[in-house]
Structures are given as structure tokens and as C-alpha cells.
Amino acid sequence: MAKKRRKFTQCPNCGYTFEEANNYCPNCGQENHDLNVPVKHLIAEFFEGTLHFDTKAWRTLKCLILRPGLLxxxxxxxxxxxxxxxxxxxxxxxxxxxxxxxxxKSTVTKQQEGATTLTPFPGVNIGSTAPDSLRNIDVAAVIKDSVAARLLEDSATAKLVNKAAALNTARKENLKWAELEAQVEKFAExxxxxxxxxxxxxxxxxxxxxxxxxxxxxxxxxxxxxxxxxxxxxxxxxxxxxxxxxxxxxxxxxxxxxxxxxxxxxxxxxxxxxxxxxxxxxxxxxxxxxxxxxxxxxxxxxxxxxxxxxxxxxxxxx
Structure with missing residues (x-):
């Protein structure tokens, strides 16, 4: 369906005198169409210009809905x-x-904030007991015992270091989850x-x-x-x-x-x-x-x- 135009006799932009067939100004290119009309006319023109809201639109919707694939x-x-x-x-x-x-109506379900408890590093108390007397010491036994003690101490230290590293990794992961939960909560709110x-x-x-x-x-x-x-x-x-x-x-x-x-x-x-x-x-x-x-x-x-x-x-x- 052709657009119904409310034509000027003279171009408002450059003053060119229109002929009946002129839909656009040959001099400046402005459309020969009067927009100084009630709002209902502009709304109707919007639908017509956007979707050609006439028999073409109804024909299209009818074909789309009732005849799958035909359009x-x-x-x-x-x-x-x-x-x-x-x-x-x-x-x-x-x-x-x-x-x-x-x-x-849409409801946004707010997830309850889960309590995130960061596990602190457990306290490690390393104590040593000194002998009350150094008399009657077997030197060979002392050396043997000291080597064994040092090996035991090194093994215990390695275990503590590994445990501390594992706890630190878990702490970082807990922090990441806490940040993610904070983002989800912020979005929900x-x-x-x-x-x-x-x-x-x-x-x-x-x-x-x-x-x-x-x-x-x-x-x-x-x-x-x-x-x-x-x-x-x-x-x-x-x-x-x-x-x-x-x-x-x-x-x-x-x-x-x-x-x-x-x-x-x-x-x-x-x-x-x-x-x-x-x-x-x-x-x-x-x-x-x-x-x-x-x-x-x-x-x-x-x-x-x-x-x-x-x-x-x-x-x-x-």
C-alpha cells in the first residue's frame, strides 16, 4: 500500500516549488510530507513505516502462525x-x-547467603624438653639419638609445611567462592x-x-x-x-x-x-x-x- 502523503506546494527547507509528482525535493532531498499533524496520525505512520501495518502484516502473521514453514x-x-x-x-x-x-510479574528468588567460614591455620606448638642432668652420657648413644631426632624433626617440619600449603590453597578457593557468592547476591539484590x-x-x-x-x-x-x-x-x-x-x-x-x-x-x-x-x-x-x-x-x-x-x-x- 502506497504511503499517503500530505504534500507541500513549496519546500519548507529550501523554498523549491514542488510539482504534483514530487515526493522528495529535487533540490535538497527533503521529503515532501507534512508532519505537523495530531499525534494519532504520527503513531499510525510509525506502525506503517516500521512494519507496513496493513493487509501485508496480517497476511504475514496469518501465514506464519497457521502455515508452518510456508512463509x-x-x-x-x-x-x-x-x-x-x-x-x-x-x-x-x-x-x-x-x-x-x-x-x-516475575519474582527473583534471592538465594540465602551461605555462611562461609575460612578455616584458620591450626596452632602448632613445638616444644622440647631438656634433660635435667648431663652426667653419665653415652656419647655414641647421644649421637645416634640426635641423628634420629633430627630426621624425625625434618619429617615433622615437612608435614607441617605441606599441611600449611594445603590449607592456604583451600583458603584461597574459599575466598574465590565467597567473592562469587557476593556477586550472585549483588545481582539478586x-x-x-x-x-x-x-x-x-x-x-x-x-x-x-x-x-x-x-x-x-x-x-x-x-x-x-x-x-x-x-x-x-x-x-x-x-x-x-x-x-x-x-x-x-x-x-x-x-x-x-x-x-x-x-x-x-x-x-x-x-x-x-x-x-x-x-x-x-x-x-x-x-x-x-x-x-x-x-x-x-x-x-x-x-x-x-x-x-x-x-x-x-x-x-x-x-
Whole structure:
């Protein structure tokens, strides 16, 4: 749908007199469009410019939700003008996704501080008893006893040194754990700031996850001889649908707090991925299922690693 313009007769920037066909000033390049209008018009133009919020957007969302994989297939074969571009669609939906997450009720469980007791070095009392009399001394026996005593003393000293070194190492490890616990406690007590930082890092993590998942598809379907871009479009559309699904689940959970939708969401995710793989890669039902198992396992493992890494980075940077 063409953009509805409120045209000037003369350029406000350079004074050039417009012709009817001029959408931009031929002299300075400024757009021939009057922005001095009520706010509702600007909001409508924002949605139109960001996502072309018209029949194209509804057609795209309908195809994405109800026909798994079809939107990717149409993009790959060149039927693109009738649908919202994948990156633009992903950015818009992801903004809504993280906005909904930020507004949703989420409780941050504060871990109780574990008492870290640093084991002090035990006291070592080395005493020696001197004889009361030096009379009637057997010189050979004294020499023999003194050598044995020296060996015993050296052995005891070595044991004490080793024990002290081990205790010192344990003390340093305890200090490191104490510092880590302090970082976790600081992050947990950060409240809204920590939450926003985690959401920001998660959004960046998901952006990195998409091309990584596309590479996994490239490996699993290497024999199909598809370009990497085709797998990337599949990954973008898949994660866009997942965002929409989680948004719906979060809103539903907000309305019905006692309703647990975790199992339903996971089932829909797997079902959608199954039909999307079959639609795009043209494999049989059994072949698609056999591919779905390792792809799903690898994806869950990768997602877990990415999430743990994101949480660790958020804590260390707090």
C-alpha cells in the first residue's frame, strides 16, 4: 500500500516549488510530507513505516502462525513483495516480546547467603624438653639419638609445611567462592536493574542464537545443498513464531495465574518445528521425525548453554 502523503506546494527547507509528482525535493532531498499533524496520525505512520501495518502484516502473521514453514518457502522462491521482510518482522515481534516480559510479574528468588567460614591455620606448638642432668652420657648413644631426632624433626617440619600449603590453597578457593557468592547476591539484590540487564543480554543472546541454529540446520540438511541464507530465514521465522507463542502464554498466565501452560507451549513448539521442517525441506513424515529428534535435542542443549552463559555474564558484569 502506497504511503499517503500530505504534500507541500513549496519546500519548507529550501523554498523549491514542488510539482504534483514530487515526493522528495529535487533540490535538497527533503521529503515532501507534512508532519505537523495530531499525534494519532504520527503513531499510525510509525506502525506503517516500521512494519507496513496493513493487509501485508496480517497476511504475514496469518501465514506464519497457521502455515508452518510456508512463509520461509515463499521467501526462498522469491515471493517476497506480499509479505513483511523476515528481519523487520523479527525485530518488531521481539520488541513486543521483551516488552511483555519486562512488564510481566516475575519474582527473583534471592538465594540465602551461605555462611562461609575460612578455616584458620591450626596452632602448632613445638616444644622440647631438656634433660635435667648431663652426667653419665653415652656419647655414641647421644649421637645416634640426635641423628634420629633430627630426621624425625625434618619429617615433622615437612608435614607441617605441606599441611600449611594445603590449607592456604583451600583458603584461597574459599575466598574465590565467597567473592562469587557476593556477586550472585549483588545481582539478586539488584532488583529492576538486574532484571533489565538480564533481559537486554538475553535479547542479544537470542539474536546470536538464530544464526547458530541456522548453521545446525545447514549441517543436518547438508545433502539438500541449500544456501545458508535459506536456513537463516527458517531460523528467523521459527524464532518469531516462538516469540508470538510465548507472548500469548505470558498474557494468558497473567489473566489465569493458576494455569500452567509450560507443557502446552513445549508441545506446540515441537509440533510447529516438525511441520515447518517438512514444509521447507520436503522430507517424508518419518524422515522429518527422525531429523526432529536430534535437532530438538541439539537446540535445547544449545539454548541451555546460551542461557547459562547469559546469566553468568549478567552476574559478573553486575
Amino acid at each position: 520461509t518457502e515463499k521467501f526462498n522462491i522469491g515471493q517476497r513483495a506480499s509479505y513483511v521482510p523476515p528481519f523487520r518482522l523479527y525485530v518488531f515481534i521481539s520488541l513486543i516480546f521483551f516488552f511483555v516480559l519486562a512488564l510481566s 539488584g532488583g529492576e536493574a538486574s532484571k533489565q540487564k538480564l533481559l537486554k543480554n538475553t535479547s542479544f543472546m537470542m539474536f546470536l542464537l538464530m544464526p547458530f541454529f541456522a548453521y545446525l540446520l545447514y549441517l543436518f540438511y547438508y545433502k539438500k545443498r541449500r544456501n545458508y541464507v535459506e536456513h537463516l530465514m527458517f531460523s528467523i521465522h521459527l524464532h518469531t513464531f516462538y516469540f508470538l507463542l510465548i507472548i500469548a502464554a505470558v498474557v494468558t498466565a497473567f489473566i489465569f495465574p493458576d494455569l500452567d501452560l509450560t507443557g502446552v507451549v513445549i508441545f506446540i513448539m515441537l509440533l510447529y518445528l516438525y511441520f515447518a521442517l517438512k514444509q521447507v525441506y520436503k522430507t517424508s513424515y518419518v524422515g522429518t521425525f527422525l531429523k526432529l529428534i536430534p535437532i530438538s535435542f541439539t537446540y535445547v542443549l544449545t539454548l541451555t548453554i546460551f542461557l547459562l552463559g547469559t546469566l553468568a555474564i549478567s552476574i559478573l558484569l553486575s
